[in-house]
Every structure is written in structure tokens, then in C-alpha cells.
Amino acid sequence: MKDLVIIGGGPAGMSAAIAAYENGIKDILILERDSNLGGILQQCIHNGFGLHKFGEELTGPEYAWRYEKKVRELGIEFKLNTMVLDVTEDKVITATNTEDGLFQIKAKAVILAMGCRERSKGALNIAGSRPAGIYSAGTAQKYVNMKGYLPGKNIVILGSGDIGLIMARRMTLEGAKVHAVCELMPYSGGLARNIEQCLNDFGIPLKLSHTIIQIHGKDRVEGVTIAKVDEKRKPIKGSEEYIPCDTILFSVGLLPENELSKTANVTLSPITSGAVVDQDRQTSVEGIFSCGNVLHVHDLVDYVSEEAEIAGKAAVEYINGIQDESVLIPINTDGKIRYTVPQRITKKKDVxxxxxxxxxxKNVIIKVSDGNNTLLTKKKVKVAPGEMESITLKKEIFENVKELYFSLEEK
Amino acid sequence: MYDVTVIGAGVVGGLVARALSKYKLNICILESENDVAMGASKANSAIVHAGFDAKAGTLKAKLNVRGNQMMEEVCKELGVKYKNNGSLVVGFSEEDRAVLGELLERGKANNVEGLRIIEKDELHQMEPNLSDDIICALYAPTGGIVCPYTLTISAVGNAMDNGAELKCNFKVTDIEETENGYRVSSENDSVTTRYIINCAGIYSDEIAKMIGDNSFDIHPRRGEYILLDRENEQIFSHTIFRTPSKMGKGILITPTVHNNLLLGPTSYDMTDKDDKDTTAVGFEAILNSTKETAKSVPINKTITSFCGLRSVGSTGDFIINSPKKGFINVAGIESPGLSSSPAIAEYIEEMLKEDGLELILKPEYNPTRKPYYAFHEASAEEKNAIIKENPAYGRIVCRCEGITEGEIVDAIRRNPQPRDLDGVKRRTRAQMGRCQGGFCGPYVIEILSKELDIPYENITKFGGESLINVEITKGGQSQ
Structure with a gap:
């Protein structure tokens, strides 16, 4: 029996553990499937992490080490190379590793912090052959940064998510030629600063509203045919262009890895593919919390850490029997606002x-209402799908409402 | 000198070699690729057909029905996943019903057991996710599903365990007749043999022509597929066929033995035997057809798509004959080739016997083979026991499919040895899940590199020039 078991020792898991420890729960176990703590940050050797949290530009491993160091100093227990196979609604965790074999732990509270994975090329039904030389951007990042290998020399990247942009620069620095980054949408899904620093600074063309329609090559990739797409994202005839290359990197979206949440019967949102949570990041199953990229894909790790602190603190309250019984207020969105996290809140505190x-x-007003009356508005010059936004609600403004509505109005 | 040389390590070649490996014979299997099961045997519908499609009297009909009867036992012996899930050929109209009636009669003539036409109510109870527009179906309780590449791998492996030899990357370029048999050559190797069994799939006509047999041609017919992620329960439990038309059996929806959902195949006649490209037109055809058949298909669960080439013979039937003493063609093995494969092996055994090849049983012959270990299917006690015995079973390498290092190492050490990433994938399912090797690929390379003692950067996806990494940049794995 453990007070708190945290699944995942990446930035979310470590931050949640530290927050829980500092709020009084010491009987914590972190289960990590990799051979090190730090999660995906281990291979993110570029800088730009921690600006928000620490006011410094750290590399991924530096950012992760700040947390790992704390975990070690506090003596928080963790098991590496340990894969959790199952979590039940009753918070019984089944895991395996080489030393303990298959083992079960019962926890008073569980924090799910498994992170996310990349959508693979296979999910896209791209026509053509299936040669070697096709990687998701994160896999290429692993080969280059962790293993010391270059997976190819002439690169085309599909998708302008942040990892794709980072890898465009990374491959260039390693001596490869990145011929183009194609993006199906008319805008990039990545951070503006990454487009500037990873593409523009290196003269790598970003082809918006373009996709790969055919992969060529028998043993190894020999080229791609790309095409411009119309508003319905269908390739436009006559716009085809052949680019010789030996490698294609895919950066076409991240998917929260919620296989374990499903075994625990946690309700998932079809929009985020993560759990539906309240302001404590508690899922539909009492005492099971979710935070970080397994809950929803974040743009900055700083926000992952913040969210995990919320979950860590809340898990402590749950373990200590402090429960908020007040009615949950659902937050509705209008489609222009794709989703919110949390999706429902109680009345007890600011959120x-x-x-x-x-x-x-561009030039928008974000409106929060109770369905009839506007409770709060926030102006923004520009909002983009690649960047996460937030609004803080004082508890006074939603004390007497049954539902909340988030909407976006263009001027 | 070999007694028998099988050209082509597909499912037919594998099962033929295995059937012959029970006798005191020197057997050699020649495969042009880096691994076995690299042609149609790895890219097909994975169906064990009941046997109502082919016209009575044809080899297709005879061998399909017999193969269907043999399949369960063969799979049991070889430790291959097989499931008798039953199949349904669904009809949308009275015209379809008439065709189903013909199929029923044909099936009866072929001695297929248990066939019957079922009506809408019963049908929709059996498969609630079928479209409401479907009014009837031909139900074939003997229809089944099998894992075609593990069947091939295990057949070749069992043949090797019983003494057969496998030579990969042996692309036959020439066959010459010798005094008491043949010399089969590749660019840099050759073997001599008394008998040749030509199981070269799509290239079997070219092999036949090497001994002067121009009696048939093979052309490729493209079949594209879309594979959806594994689920505990799939939306269909039976294999769902459309009522056949001139272009073949149409696009089916079927669960696989690993609980994925498979959609396909398309059917396009081709000329280029090396063109295994998927096409936008093909994807559209699959999606449109499945939308008609099913109320809903979770296309967003797509994990990969692929294309296989069927070997379509110029005679319309399987081409199994001996154009010359000591040379047997097993060609044009299109659908129901997989279903027929165990029966084809039996048939070849008979042909050789009739030809006077002395078949003396080996007392040490072992028809069984341990299945590839599946950690995720084991009980908690078994899992603990195996981890205690070998801690590598406690380390999960492939997260999506739950495959351990122990399973991968075991697969690499067994016959036939995989030498590339795809070979490990087909044997263990590592890299076969929703992330398609994104996470575990780099680790699988590490294990392969260590086990085979070849440098990390030399590991390929499927042999040849299909390298995963092209250059060491920071000292690589050796540092």
C-alpha cells in the first residue's frame, strides 16, 4: 500500500511528486518505464525551456534535472524500467520490471502522468511505397540526440508541429539538407518563435496548405510528391511537385497516451483524447488524477509543471480526506474555442x-458567460491553435452559476 | 546435392518444405529477400476461406476445402494463431440474394459444411454493426482467420528445425539441367538439386521459363489494405464479405487473430511486379465500401496501410504441374491460396511420391513448434516465473503491444532468424502497434545489433539498402 503512486517520471510526474511531498504526503512512488527520469525532455537538447517557470532559457535535460535533483534530494521513491500494465478503478496498479517481476501496488491516490506519443505516418494513409527512411520527428530526434546517428541527409518534413520545426533545425545543424516543411493547414501548429528560430533563420521553406501525396523509393525513400491543398484539404490537381529526398519526418500531431486511463475506466474527452477533469485535475474516477501531456497536449513544459503541481496538491487533499462536495459546473465551448481544461469546476476556489x-x-474577445450574462471578457490581438491560452476566474464570478460558456468573438 | 530445392519462402514454399522435412531428404529453401514471407504471404486478407467460391472440380475448390479442414491442426502444431470465426457474405438486394444462392449451391458441390442463407433479423443479431441496408447473408461457419506471416515463418522454422536449410538473399538468375537434376544459381551462389519445387509466387512464371516452360504467365493484382488498432472487442466478430462481382470477392472487413480490424483489399490488375504502392484511389475505394457495409467504422484508429500483389495465373486455376522431370510448378496461387496452402503441401508430397521419390519417414521428425512467446497473454504466475528465469521478460520494449526484450531475443535466436526490423516485427509484434515503432524501433535495433553482432548503423528495415541510419555522428552506440 502506498499513499500516492505516480505513473510516469517525466516533467509532469516529477512535478506532481514534489508538490505532493511538499504538501505533506511522503509515501510516494513514481513508476517510470524508461531507464531515466525526465521523459521526452531527455532528448530535447535545444533550449527555450523554463522561461516562464524559472525566467531562464534551459535545455530539456537541464529543465528535467531541476526536478530530478529535487526528487532525489527529497528521497522520493521511484522505480525505473518499470512498465505499468494495468490500473483499476480501485487504484490497484500492476507493473513489471526485471527486478521485481510482475507486481501489484494498491494506492490511496493515483496520478496519471504518462505523457503523449506522436501520431505515426501509418495513420495518414499516404499513397506510395513503404521504404526505410520514414520516421516520426521524435524518433529521428532520438537517433540524433540520444544514439548519435543521422537517419538521413536529404529531408522533407510533413507537419509543422513544434517537434517538426525543432528537428528541421537539428537535422540542418547535423549537416543534413531540409528541403521543405509541408503543412496541411494554412497555418503552422507550432510556436511562432520556433518558426522564426528553426526555419526562417536557416532559410528552410515552410509550405503552408501543402501535403505529401506520394512516397517514392524501393528500399530507402527516394523522393516525395507534394501538392497544394484546397480549403477542404484536398490536393489540387496540377500543383504537384516532386522533391528528391532520402528521409521523411512526420510531425503530424501528438496523442495523449491514455491506454491505462481506459483500464481504470476514466472518462476521456473525444476532443483532447485525455481525461475529463475538474480544477484539481481529478478524473471521473475519485482519487485518480491526470496531468501533463496525458491530459492534453501542452505547448510549454512550464505549464505541464504547473498543472502537475495542481494535481499533486489535490491528491494530498484527497488522501487527507478533504473532499469538495460542491456541485460541479460544466464549462461549454463554442467550437472556435476547441476545448478547456478543466472541463468542469467546483465553486470552492479561483481557477x-x-x-x-x-x-x-485576430483581434478577438474571449467571453465567459453563464448562458445569459457575460461574466468576463478578455481581448487578444491574435490567438492560434499552436499556443495555449488561459483565463483566471475568480470564484466570486461563478458562485451562482449552473454552467459556464467560453466563446470567441471576432471584431 | 540437395534432394529437393524449394524456390520461394512464402506460405506455400514454407509448408511444402515442412511437409517434406518429415522424410529423409536434404531440403533447401531459396528466398530472394532478406526474410521469409516477404511477398503475398505477408500482405493478404489473412482469411481461411470456407471453400464456396471456386467452381467444383477445380484445384482451387478441392484444395481450399481440404486446406480449410487441415488449417486448425497445422496451426496448432506450429503454434500459430488461428480462429474459426465464421464468415458472412452479405447481400444488399434481391440480385445479391440470387448470387448468394449460387454460392450456396457451389459450396454444397464442394462439400463445404454448414452453409446457409440467413435473413436480416438473425444477421443483425449476429453482427449489430452491419448496415441496415443489408438484407441477407450467406453464413459459412467453417470460415476462419489466421496469421499468415507467422504461419509462413513457423512452417519454415519447423522445416529448418527438422533439417531443412534456408538461403535468404538468393535471387535465382539461372537454372540449368545437370545429369541427375538441376543447378540453381544466383548472382553469387549456386546449389545442385534433384528436384525443384517452384513456389516463387509472383515470379513463378519467370522461374518456369528458366527451364523452358512457357505454358503460363503470372500477372500481379494489387490489393491494398487499411489496418486499424487493436481493441478488446472489435466491431465485427465474423469476416464480412460483399457479394462477389466480376472483379473478385470485393472489399471485406475482418477482425484479425490479434484483434485488429482489417479493411480491404482493392483489386487492380497490374503489369509491374515490383510496384507495391498504395494509391489514393485505393484508399477511397476501401473507405467507400466499408462505409456501405458497416454502420460505422472507426477510421481514426488507422495504424497503417499496405499493399500486396496477388499472383494471378493465366489459366484461372492454381497451376500445379510437372512440366519436366524433377521440376514442379506451384504457381498462380492467388486466393484461396493461403487457405489451400496446407493441402497444397500434401498434394506436392503425393506428386513426389508418384514420381518415384523415395519418402522414408525420419524417426526424429518433430511436427510441433513452440509458439512465439506472448508475455501479454500469459497469466500473472507465468509472467513472474518467466521473469525470474530470465529478467529480460520483465522489460517491456514495445509499449503499444506489450512486447518484452525476452520475447525479441528469443525470436532472434530461433529459426528462421530475423535479420532486420520488419523481421522482428512479424515474429514478435514489436513495432506493430499504434505508434508503429516510433518508440521501440531504436531499442529493437539495439537488440538486433547485439544479438547478430552487426553494427547499429548497419541494421535495415527489410534488408537490401533499406538502412535505418545512414551515418554515425557522435560516436554512435559504441561510445
Missing amino acids: AVYFRVSNIY
């Missing part, structure tokens, strides 16, 4: 609501 928009909008 920061994070959200993403579904398109690029």
Missing part, C-alpha cells in the same frame, strides 16, 4: 482555465 482555439483568429 485558471486553459484552452486552445481551433483556428487562427
Whole structure:
């Protein structure tokens, strides 16, 4: 029996563990499937992490080490190379590793912090052959940064998510030629600063509203045919262009890895593919919390850490028997606002609501209402799907409402 | 000198070699690729057909029905996943019903057991996710599903365990007749043999022509597939066929033995035997057809798509004959080739016997083979026991499919040895899940590199020039 078991020792898991420890729960176990703590940050050797949290530009491993160091100093227990196979609604965790074999632990509270994975090329039904030389951007990053190998020399990247942009620069620095980054949408899904620093600074063309329609090559990739797409994202005849290359990197979206949440019967949102949570990041199953990229894909790790602190603190309250019985207020969105996290809140405290928009909008007003009356508005010059937004709601403004509505109006 | 040389390590070649490996014979299997099961045997519908499609009297009909009867036992012996899930040929109209009636009669003539036409109510109870527009179906309780590449791998492996030899990357370029048999050559190797069994799939006509047999041609017919992620329960439990038309059996929806859902195949006649490209037109055809058949298909669960080439013979039937003493063609093995494969092996055994090849049983012959270990299917006690015995079973390498290092090492050490990433994938399912090797690929390379003692950067996806990494940049794995 453990007070708190945290699944995943990446930035979310470590931050949640530290927050729980500092709020009084010491009987914590972190289960990590990799051979090190730090999660995906281990291979993110570029800088830009921690600006928000520490006011410094750290590399991924540096950012992760700040947390790992704390975990070690506090003596928080963790098991590496340990894969959790099952979590039940009763918070019984089944895991395996080489030393303990298959083992079960019962926990008073569980924090799910498994992170996310990349959508693979296979999910896209791209026509053509299936040669070697096709990687998701994160896999290529692993080969280059962790293993010391270059997976190819002439690169085309599909998708302008942040990892794709980072890898465009990384492959260039390693001596490869990145011929183009194609993006199906008319805008990039990545951070503006990454487009500037990873593409523009290196003269790598970003081809918006373009996709790969055919992969060529028998043993190894020999080229791709790309084409411009129309508003319905269908390739436009006559716009085809052949680019010789030996490698294609895919950066076409991240998917929260919620296989374990499903075994625990946690309700998932079809929009985020993560759990539906309240402001404590508690899922539909009492005592099971979710935070970080397994809950929803974040743009900055700083926000992952913040969210995990919320979950860690809340898990402590849960373990200590402090439960908020007040009615949950659902937050509705209008489609232009794609989703919010949390998706429902109780009335007990101020809450920061994070959200993403579904398109690029300029000069907008974000409106929070109870269905009839506007409770709060926030002006923004520009919002984009690649960047997470937030609004803090004072508890006074939603004390007497049954539902909340988030909407976006263009001027 | 070999007694028998099998050209082509597909499912037919594998099962033929295995059937012959029970006798005191020197057997050699020649495969042009880096691994076995690299042609149609790895890219097909994975169906064990009941046997109502082919016209009575044809080899297709005879061998399909017999193969269907043999399949369960063969799979049991070889430790291959097989499931008798039953199949349904669904009809949308009275015209379809008439065709189903013909199929029923044909099936009866072929001695297929248990066939019957079922009506809408019963049908929709059996498969609630079928479209409401479907009014009837031909139900074939003997229809089944099998894992075609593990069947091939295990057949070749069992043949090797019983003494057969496998030569990969042996692309036959020439066959010459010798005094008491043949010399089969590749660019840099050759073997001599008394008998040749030509199981070269799509290239079997070219092999036949090497001994002067121009009696048939093979052309490729493209079949594209879309594979959806594994689920505990799939939306269909039976294999769902459309009522056949001139272009073949149409696009089916079927669960696989690993609980994925498979959609396909398309059917396009081709000329280029090396063109295994998927096409946008093909994807559209699959999606449109499945939308008609099913109320809903979770296309967003797509994990990969692929294309296989059927070997379509110019005679319309399987081409199994001996154009010359000591040379047997097993060609044109299109659908129901997989279903017929165990029966084809038996048939070849008979042909050789009739030809006067002395078949003396080996007392040490072992028809069984341990299945590839599946950690995720084991009980908690078994899992603990195996981890205690070998801690590598406690380390999960492939997260999506739950495959351990122990399973991968075991697969690499067994016959036939995989030498590339795809070979490990087909044997263990590592890299076969929703992330398609994104996470575990780099680790699988590490294990392969260590086990085979070849440098990390030399590991390929499927042999040849299909390298995963092209250059060491930071000292690589050796540092």
C-alpha cells in the first residue's frame, strides 16, 4: 500500500511528486518505464525551456534535472524500467520490471502522468511505397540526440508541429539538407518563435496548405510528391511537385497516451483524447488524477509543471480526506474555442482555465458567460491553435452559476 | 546435392518444405529477400476461406476445402494463431440474394459444411454493426482467420528445425539441367538439386521459363489494405464479405487473430511486379465500401496501410504441374491460396511420391513448434516465473503491444532468424502497434545489433539498402 503512486517520471510526474511531498504526503512512488527520469525532455537538447517557470532559457535535460535533483534530494521513491500494465478503478496498479517481476501496488491516490506519443505516418494513409527512411520527428530526434546517428541527409518534413520545426533545425545543424516543411493547414501548429528560430533563420521553406501525396523509393525513400491543398484539404490537381529526398519526418500531431486511463475506466474527452477533469485535475474516477501531456497536449513544459503541481496538491487533499462536495459546473465551448481544461469546476476556489482555439483568429474577445450574462471578457490581438491560452476566474464570478460558456468573438 | 530445392519462402514454399522435412531428404529453401514471407504471404486478407467460391472440380475448390479442414491442426502444431470465426457474405438486394444462392449451391458441390442463407433479423443479431441496408447473408461457419506471416515463418522454422536449410538473399538468375537434376544459381551462389519445387509466387512464371516452360504467365493484382488498432472487442466478430462481382470477392472487413480490424483489399490488375504502392484511389475505394457495409467504422484508429500483389495465373486455376522431370510448378496461387496452402503441401508430397521419390519417414521428425512467446497473454504466475528465469521478460520494449526484450531475443535466436526490423516485427509484434515503432524501433535495433553482432548503423528495415541510419555522428552506440 502506498499513499500516492505516480505513473510516469517525466516533467509532469516529477512535478506532481514534489508538490505532493511538499504538501505533506511522503509515501510516494513514481513508476517510470524508461531507464531515466525526465521523459521526452531527455532528448530535447535545444533550449527555450523554463522561461516562464524559472525566467531562464534551459535545455530539456537541464529543465528535467531541476526536478530530478529535487526528487532525489527529497528521497522520493521511484522505480525505473518499470512498465505499468494495468490500473483499476480501485487504484490497484500492476507493473513489471526485471527486478521485481510482475507486481501489484494498491494506492490511496493515483496520478496519471504518462505523457503523449506522436501520431505515426501509418495513420495518414499516404499513397506510395513503404521504404526505410520514414520516421516520426521524435524518433529521428532520438537517433540524433540520444544514439548519435543521422537517419538521413536529404529531408522533407510533413507537419509543422513544434517537434517538426525543432528537428528541421537539428537535422540542418547535423549537416543534413531540409528541403521543405509541408503543412496541411494554412497555418503552422507550432510556436511562432520556433518558426522564426528553426526555419526562417536557416532559410528552410515552410509550405503552408501543402501535403505529401506520394512516397517514392524501393528500399530507402527516394523522393516525395507534394501538392497544394484546397480549403477542404484536398490536393489540387496540377500543383504537384516532386522533391528528391532520402528521409521523411512526420510531425503530424501528438496523442495523449491514455491506454491505462481506459483500464481504470476514466472518462476521456473525444476532443483532447485525455481525461475529463475538474480544477484539481481529478478524473471521473475519485482519487485518480491526470496531468501533463496525458491530459492534453501542452505547448510549454512550464505549464505541464504547473498543472502537475495542481494535481499533486489535490491528491494530498484527497488522501487527507478533504473532499469538495460542491456541485460541479460544466464549462461549454463554442467550437472556435476547441476545448478547456478543466472541463468542469467546483465553486470552492479561483481557477485558471486553459484552452486552445481551433483556428487562427485576430483581434478577438474571449467571453465567459453563464448562458445569459457575460461574466468576463478578455481581448487578444491574435490567438492560434499552436499556443495555449488561459483565463483566471475568480470564484466570486461563478458562485451562482449552473454552467459556464467560453466563446470567441471576432471584431 | 540437395534432394529437393524449394524456390520461394512464402506460405506455400514454407509448408511444402515442412511437409517434406518429415522424410529423409536434404531440403533447401531459396528466398530472394532478406526474410521469409516477404511477398503475398505477408500482405493478404489473412482469411481461411470456407471453400464456396471456386467452381467444383477445380484445384482451387478441392484444395481450399481440404486446406480449410487441415488449417486448425497445422496451426496448432506450429503454434500459430488461428480462429474459426465464421464468415458472412452479405447481400444488399434481391440480385445479391440470387448470387448468394449460387454460392450456396457451389459450396454444397464442394462439400463445404454448414452453409446457409440467413435473413436480416438473425444477421443483425449476429453482427449489430452491419448496415441496415443489408438484407441477407450467406453464413459459412467453417470460415476462419489466421496469421499468415507467422504461419509462413513457423512452417519454415519447423522445416529448418527438422533439417531443412534456408538461403535468404538468393535471387535465382539461372537454372540449368545437370545429369541427375538441376543447378540453381544466383548472382553469387549456386546449389545442385534433384528436384525443384517452384513456389516463387509472383515470379513463378519467370522461374518456369528458366527451364523452358512457357505454358503460363503470372500477372500481379494489387490489393491494398487499411489496418486499424487493436481493441478488446472489435466491431465485427465474423469476416464480412460483399457479394462477389466480376472483379473478385470485393472489399471485406475482418477482425484479425490479434484483434485488429482489417479493411480491404482493392483489386487492380497490374503489369509491374515490383510496384507495391498504395494509391489514393485505393484508399477511397476501401473507405467507400466499408462505409456501405458497416454502420460505422472507426477510421481514426488507422495504424497503417499496405499493399500486396496477388499472383494471378493465366489459366484461372492454381497451376500445379510437372512440366519436366524433377521440376514442379506451384504457381498462380492467388486466393484461396493461403487457405489451400496446407493441402497444397500434401498434394506436392503425393506428386513426389508418384514420381518415384523415395519418402522414408525420419524417426526424429518433430511436427510441433513452440509458439512465439506472448508475455501479454500469459497469466500473472507465468509472467513472474518467466521473469525470474530470465529478467529480460520483465522489460517491456514495445509499449503499444506489450512486447518484452525476452520475447525479441528469443525470436532472434530461433529459426528462421530475423535479420532486420520488419523481421522482428512479424515474429514478435514489436513495432506493430499504434505508434508503429516510433518508440521501440531504436531499442529493437539495439537488440538486433547485439544479438547478430552487426553494427547499429548497419541494421535495415527489410534488408537490401533499406538502412535505418545512414551515418554515425557522435560516436554512435559504441561510445
